[in-house]
Amino acid sequence: MADLKIVVAGAGGRMGAANIRAVSALAGVALHGAVDRAGAEAIGKDAGSFAGIEPLGIAITDDMQAALAGADAVIDFTIPTASVELARQTSARGMIHIIGTTGCSPDQDRAFAEAANAGGRIVKSGNFSMGVTLLANLVRKAATALSAYDIEILEMHHNKKVDAPSGTALLLGEAAAKGRNIALADHSVRVRDGHTGAREPGSIGFATLRGGTVVGEHSVIFAGPSERIELVHRAEDRAIFANGATRAALWARDQKAGLYGMDEVLGLTD
Numbered sequence: 001m002a003d004l005k006i007v008v009a010g011a012g013g014r015m016g017a018a019n020i021r022a023v024s025a026l027a028g029v030a031l032h033g034a035v036d037r038a039g040a041e042a043i044g045k046d047a048g049s050f051a052g053i054e055p056l057g058i059a060i061t062d063d064m065q066a067a068l069a070g071a072d073a074v075i076d077f078t079i080p081t082a083s084v085e086l087a088r089q090t091s092a093r094g095m096i097h098i099i100g101t102t103g104c105s106p107d108q109d110r111a112f113a114e115a116a117n118a119g120g121r122i123v124k125s126g127n128f129s130m131g132v133t134l135l136a137n138l139v140r141k142a143a144t145a146l147s148a149y150d151i152e153i154l155e156m157h158h159n160k161k162v163d164a165p166s167g168t169a170l171l172l173g174e175a176a177a178k179g180r181n182i183a184l185a186d187h188s189v190r191v192r193d194g195h196t197g198a199r200e201p202g203s204i205g206f207a208t209l210r211g212g213t214v215v216g217e218h219s220v221i222f223a224g225p226s227e228r229i230e231l232v233h234r235a236e237d238r239a240i241f242a243n244g245a246t247r248a249a250l251w252a253r254d255q256k257a258g259l260y261g262m263d264e265v266l267g268l269t270d
């Protein structure tokens, strides 16, 4: 089978560079194009050199239409508005679209579902690592088993991160809510400040730390009478997300149009 031809969107970013390295290194895929926003520093630079590997002969462009021509898939770790616009374009072409962008609003999430209904093969996840996808599964089971324990989710990321709570924290919160058979939106406490009163039983709390160069750390704490259980994931290299995103693109090749998650890619649904 021919290599899957992949365009990396957000090529000038932290994840863009990791995605270029992953697509260049892994079997079964080939870098077809690299895109960033008009005016970005990366425009015109060689994608490989920019990502810290050998020159690949592919210049980072701001011309999305030209980059998409002849491509099979897009790996997109950008910003919500750009991912929504790109989903309209990839669905119109029946392309594979891997979306790692976090901080999307409910309306933006609806736009992804509409793009999948219109023919897009979309895999979207707040975290493409194997470890976090497995962790979410464990969190769901623990939330069911420890039904009376308080659940708190703590995350820390680097000082350049722009959204909070992280996409991963929300993904883990959704997994916990699923385990409790409740809607996260009705039970989450995302900020505490001042005289908050006692903790609302059954709520799922979030706490956010930002600093330095932390790639991503998440703890899900189950606090009960006289004991705590903590499930923790520490990301040490962005390659774990990029490898997962590339794996998702290869998996989507055999799927029909739809909106999928990383648990489906890894066969962890039950």
Ligand SMILES: NC(=O)C1=CN([C@@H]2O[C@H](COP(=O)(O)OP(=O)(O)OC[C@H]3O[C@@H](n4cnc5c(N)ncnc54)[C@H](OP(=O)(O)O)[C@@H]3O)[C@@H](O)[C@H]2O)C=CC1
Binding pocket: 009, 010, 011, 012, 013, 014, 015, 016, 035, 036, 037, 039, 040, 041, 077, 078, 079, 082, 099, 100, 101, 102, 103, 125, 126, 127, 128, 129, 163, 167, 241
């Ligand atoms: N799901 C997962 O596994 C992971 C998700 N993420 C998420 O991925 C996203 C990107 O993270 P990160 O790489 O650290 O952020 P960066 O800011 O380093 O990268 C984002 C890139 O997207 C570019 N960009 C902005 N608008 C457009 C556009 N219209 N078209 C193309 N490119 C555009 C930015 O350009 P410029 O800076 O010039 O504006 C930048 O180069 C975030 O939402 C983050 O939370 C991160 C890691 C893992």
Ligand SMILES: O=C(O)C1=N[C@H](C(=O)O)C[C@H](O)C1
Binding pocket: 102, 126, 127, 157, 161, 165, 166, 167, 168, 169, 215, 216, 217, 235
């Ligand atoms: O912005 C980041 O860096 C990360 N974002 C994702 C998130 O919001 O959870 C995934 C990872 O933790 C790194």
